[in-house]
Amino acid sequence: MREMFEHRAGRIYLSMLLLSIIGMIGVIFSGVLEQKVLVFGFITLPLLVGIVFVLVWLAAYLVYFFKFWPYR
């Protein structure tokens, strides 16, 4: 993680992950999870929110670790 703080791409990467965590907590407190919405007929909102969260981490990781990570 020290190596990530040392360059701009790393700081952007860490900021994205932090924002996703803050965003997740924001969604939890927004009250949206109380809605009885089913995506594709069976995906509840807590599952959907988590899938989006994992996809954000996955996308950020793929870009950073395969293009910018100093130890790659």
Add this chain to the structure above:
Amino acid sequence: MAVVSLLLFGFIIVGMAAYGYKISAKTAEDYMLGGRSIGVIVMFFFVLFAVSSSWTFYGFPGMLYLHGPGYVFFIWGSVAGFAALYMFLGPRLWAVSRLNGFLSPVEVLSERYDSKFLRIILSISILAFIIPYVGIQPLGVGVGFEALTGIPAIWGALYTAILLVLIVLLGGMRIVAWVNIFLGLVYVSALLGSLIWVVSAALPEGLTGAAKYLLERNPAQLSAPGPRGMFTPVLMAGTFIVGLIAFSWPHITIGVMTARDKTLFKWFPLLIFLFGGLFFYVIPFLWGSIVAPAVKPGITTVAEADRVVQTIITEHLPPWFGIFVVMGVIAAAVSTAAVQLMTSSVIVARDIVQGVFKPDADDQTITSWARYSVIAIIILSMAVSIWQTQAMALYLTDVSIPGFAQWAPALVGGLLWKRGTKQGAIAGTLAGVLYLVLGLLITVDGRRPLLLNLHPVMPTLLLNTVVYIAVSKLTSPAPAGIQEQFFDEVDAFLRAERSK
């Protein structure tokens, strides 16, 4: 048929352990860290199934069944926490261990902070929080064993304990990792196979039909805060944060020290996100939040809810598949407990016996001590579990996880923050552990006033971190030699190291 199948299953596992013993190099490094030769695929199964105990079959779907989907935020936090371990801490912990021949993460921190006292504190606290966790796995299997065969639960528990001891005693870390692949595949097949089969056999309109049925009959099942109003935003956010701290589970942390090369840290998160987050954990989620409530509604007790998946399988699928599922549950329990047992034995042998009492002990002596301690730990852990059976579920969530978190500030600071000091690590760890113990012991009308009625991990970890930072800032930095050994040399090694 059930007994014969389970015996055959046991023989396969013991055979793998015996093969591991035959090919092992008989050194402490080989026994404790698999010769630092674990590749990314083996590591992934090793870690995923070290984490995914029989809880993913019983406790997790049971909780979703009773309280709706809010509990899933623990999973989202954990997926990020495990990925964070391999992205942020793993490369440095692996590199410094490899460069200096360290065999346990506690040893790394004791050398980083140059403190034998810290080594003792960390060893004792980690062992205290992990040992009862080991014992609950065989006992959990015993219950499933009794339901399947009618043989008293104690025999199932003994069967599992013997398997555990043989795997760890003979095979060491390498075979624990390899056996986890076999066990994990059995478990995934059982969990996914049963889900698909039950959906096709009992739900003619599939998952969408089941969700539609719940939307009409029990809509609270499909959203927060759940049917009983338990998962408020505060609890969901707390559950998510507790999951994020998964990087500090000692039996997971030690895994990074077994890595073959740094390439592993580049690829490992991909598997965690794709296979763990988007596939594996979705299976028990669908089981507990949609399928089980639609197929078998009306369960109200925790014990029945925890067994609901097994009950549905027994009622709707052929008996032979039920046996296969119990094998899967045994696999999940053994894969977790074996890693915990292995980690505990490494800490006993390397950090307590060699670190404190026998500094000059050779490889053979340390390996022997690790093996002796396996037997002692399994006996102790099962005795504690039997003695405190009713409190065990609470022990896991309220004691073990907050307990594991108490070495996190020293671990993170030790690897990433040059300014972290011995005094800071000792003061923070002691403050966090003492606060946790007192907070759990002092109760008023069933509440825990010292913990501010929050999840125990939150206030204790906060205090630990604040004390660690404040005391570190007030005391002299680590000597230049230690800073060079743990930061400059590690950085140079990671930049120069070519993957094998």
